[in-house]
Amino acid sequence: MSAETPVVSNFLRNIIDADLAANKFASRRWGGGPGDAASHAAGVADPAKIRTRFPPEPNGYLHVGHAKSICLNFGLARDYDGVCHMRFDDTNPEKEDQEYVDSILDAIQWLGFGWDKFGQSHLYHASDYFGFMFRAAEYLIEAGHAYVDQQTAEEMRVNRGDFTTPGKDSPFRNRPAAESLALFHEMRDGKHPDGSMVVRAKIDMASPNINMRDPAIYRIRHAEHHRTGNQWCVYPMYTFAHPIEDALEQITHSICTLEFEDQRPFYDWLLARLAEGGLLADPLPHQYEFARLNLTYVITSKRKLMQLVNEKYVEGWDDPRMPTIVGLRRRGFTPEAIQLFCERIGVTKSDTWIDYSVLEGALRDDLEEKAARAMVVLDPLKLKLTNWDTLFGANHAEPCSAPVHPHHEEMGKREFNLTREVWIEREDFQEVPEKGFRRLFPDNMARLKYGYVIKCTGCEKDAEGNVTAVLAEIVPDTKSGTPGADSVKVKGVITWVSASEGLSAEVRLYDRLFTEAQPDAGGRNFLEVLNPDSKRVVTAYVEPGLAQTTAGTSFQFERHGYFVADRKECGADRLVFNRTVTLKDSWGK
RNA sequence: AGGGGAGUCGCCAAGUUGGUUAAGGCAUCGGAUUUUGAUUCCGACAUGCGAAGGUUCGAAUCCUUCUUCCCCUGCCA
Numbered sequence: 001m002s003a004e005t006p007v008v009s010n011f012l013r014n015i016i017d018a019d020l021a022a023n024k025f026a027s028r029r030w031g032g033g034p035g036d037a038a039s040h041a042a043g044v045a046d047p048a049k050i051r052t053r054f055p056p057e058p059n060g061y062l063h064v065g066h067a068k069s070i071c072l073n074f075g076l077a078r079d080y081d082g083v084c085h086m087r088f089d090d091t092n093p094e095k096e097d098q099e100y101v102d103s104i105l106d107a108i109q110w111l112g113f114g115w116d117k118f119g120q121s122h123l124y125h126a127s128d129y130f131g132f133m134f135r136a137a138e139y140l141i142e143a144g145h146a147y148v149d150q151q152t153a154e155e156m157r158v159n160r161g162d163f164t165t166p167g168k169d170s171p172f173r174n175r176p177a178a179e180s181l182a183l184f185h186e187m188r189d190g191k192h193p194d195g196s197m198v199v200r201a202k203i204d205m206a207s208p209n210i211n212m213r214d215p216a217i218y219r220i221r222h223a224e225h226h227r228t229g230n231q232w233c234v235y236p237m238y239t240f241a242h243p244i245e246d247a248l249e250q251i252t253h254s255i256c257t258l259e260f261e262d263q264r265p266f267y268d269w270l271l272a273r274l275a276e277g278g279l280l281a282d283p284l285p286h287q288y289e290f291a292r293l294n295l296t297y298v299i300t301s302k303r304k305l306m307q308l309v310n311e312k313y314v315e316g317w318d319d320p321r322m323p324t325i326v327g328l329r330r331r332g333f334t335p336e337a338i339q340l341f342c343e344r345i346g347v348t349k350s351d352t353w354i355d356y357s358v359l360e361g362a363l364r365d366d367l368e369e370k371a372a373r374a375m376v377v378l379d380p381l382k383l384k385l386t387n388w389d390t391l392f393g394a395n396h397a398e399p400c401s402a403p404v405h406p407h408h409e410e411m412g413k414r415e416f417n418l419t420r421e422v423w424i425e426r427e428d429f430q431e432v433p434e435k436g437f438r439r440l441f442p443d444n445m446a447r448l449k450y451g452y453v454i455k456c457t458g459c460e461k462d463a464e465g466n467v468t469a470v471l472a473e474i475v476p477d478t479k480s481g482t483p484g485a486d487s488v489k490v491k492g493v494i495t496w497v498s499a500s501e502g503l504s505a506e507v508r509l510y511d512r513l514f515t516e517a518q519p520d521a522g523g524r525n526f527l528e529v530l531n532p533d534s535k536r537v538v539t540a541y542v543e544p545g546l547a548q549t550t551a552g553t554s555f556q557f558e559r560h561g562y563f564v565a566d567r568k569e570c571g572a573d574r575l576v577f578n579r580t581v582t583l584k585d586s587w588g589k
Numbered sequence: 590a591g592g593g594g595a596g597u598c599g600c601c602a603a604g605u606u607g608g609u610u611a612a613g614g615c616a617u618c619g620g621a622u623u624u625u626g627a628u629u630c631c632g633a634c635a636u637g638c639g640a641a642g643g644u645u646c647g648a649a650u651c652c653u654u655c656u657u658c659c660c661c662u663g664c665c666a
Contacts (some may be wrong), residue, residue: 008613010602043619095665149664160662197664200664210661211661214611237664239666242666259660263639344601346614350602352597361615364627402624450624493625493626559626
């Protein structure tokens with residue numbers, strides 16, 4: 001898909017182009033896997049022109065916002081003959097779980113990306129670097145760049161100062177390195193309870209950048225880690241761990257979101273210190289920040305998504321209304337549509353809102369090309385062909401044929417029968433037509449798609465005056481595909497399903513989850529603007545050929561939109577379809 | 590208030606060593622095609638680049654001032 005989509009320049013591509021042009025990475029070595037300066041020095045010239053990484057914390061499900069980052073990082077690596085490392089940033093044992101690891105890996109592969117490149121897998125875990133990180137912290141302490149602080153969390157907070165007030169040095173700040181080192185070892189050995197002490201980088205308590213006011217780099221957590229078990233009771237903080245992870249993996253461009261901009265000075269400070277100590281070597285990785293995705297009508301906060309699931313506003317993480325990758329997938333999104341969306345929105349440093357319709361547009365553009373067509377009636381009203389018996393005989397079934405895809409003959413034909421009674425959409429009949437209406441109304445002609453032109457003669461009503469059936473006559477010799485098909489010109493085309501041969505199916509009509517473009521704008525509780533009609537379930541009639549539908553297959557239900565056979569509940573015994581997105585409708589329903 | 594960022598068409602977004610008519614996409618609006626009011630195809634769509642000054646033969650690009658919005662005071666990431 002990217003072959004036909006011209007690549008649009010962005011600030012990251014410009015940076016990479018400049019780096020490459022300057023031969024900035026010419027001396028890079030690759031030790032065959034993540035490692036310190038010595039191990040890479042002993043390796044080979046790095047076969048990867050650049051290295052990026054996608055580093056989720058395995059504490060939740062991936063969503064459309066992550067998709068932007070995934071497409072960016074894996075996409076750049078692909079385009080520049082580099083590699084993107086799949087890395088779990090699992091430095092907080094209390095929040096993480098293997099279940100999330102599995103779902104994340106699955107989501108990325110589904111999106112169309114992988115981490116095997118240059119003959120090896122690049123699936124990494126921050127927890128594999130705990131040993132090095134511990135050594136790095138020891139080095140920092142020994143070199144006078146870090147210390148063990150025994151202030152309480154509250155004392156630390158107060159002494160950090162605020163935006164206008166410089167912080168105050170901790171009373172432990174200048175304790176001898178040997179004392180800090182001994183305490184750090186005691187921390188590791190489980191001699192101290194959670195929260196009793198912490199290792200802090202020694203930088204500048206008066207820095208205007210609060211992240212430089214002696215940030216905590218190691219804390220005590222007597223917790224079982226999903227990968228390292230009980231091997232450790234001290235764990236590195238993100239601030240400290242992330243730059244090291246990047247360096248050990250020889251990442252060239254460490255791309256993260258805007259809120260980490262203030263963290264970059266520490267990122268550079270840390271790597272420079274470790275390079276001084278010989279633990280790391282140039283060229284060191286650099287951090288670049290881009291604006292995360294803001295999508296209207298969508299919420300991506302982990303906490304809020306969790307709330308939607310836990311409080312049953314939706315039916316799980318893979319509910320088709322959820323912006324999670326599993327939700328989008330079940331809704332009928334394709335990986336290509338999501339990739340197209342990411343290409344269209346671009347990458348910048350300006351914090352913007354993308355309208356939900358852009359996502360829908362990309363989806364339609366992808367599905368239009370590949371979805372098989374089918375005729376389905378979602379809101380059935382019976383149509384009686386009153387001259388059927390005299391024309392064909394009551395029990396006759398008239399075979400009709402239609403292309404699987406109007407622009408792709410090679411996809412073949414589908415066959416179904418026209419019978420004396422068919423289902424049509426209730427909205428396709430108006431006893432008194434509104435201006436511009438071209439479908440069925442008394443004395444008007446329209447075509448039953450792929451069948452005959454019919455002339456509406458009236459309707460039947462119940463005691464309350466509700467229309468219960470539409471009456472029409474077939475106009476002879478107008479069957480689609482026959483020489484006389486165009487002898488009568490009509491403006492309206494009606495989709496239909498044989499009343500006697502059509503199959504019934506459960507169809508879920510999904511709509512956006514919220515009624516406001518920015519559900520949590522201005523501190524509003526997003527639950528107050530949940531769309532009560534985000535899911536409507538109808539029993540529809542579908543053409544007989546859909547009987548053998550495979551779960552996960554996408555269709556265009558003609559004149560309605562794109563639908564997908566639900567991957568969990570659609571089976572041979574029960575047809576279940578999810579509406580992925582409607583067709584564009586310039587007439588307005 | 591201190592620090593860090595961002596403001597180019599309705600929504601995104603190229604363009605920044607200053608130099609012809611400010612890319613492109615989405616949306617929108619015309620028109621053609623169409624057995625999906627879909628698709629497709631043609632065409633239209635910023636004398637303007639947050640604002641005001643200034644430098645210059647020439648500025649979205651340089652300078653000055655102003656303005657709006659976003660992020661930062663977890664032993665989360």
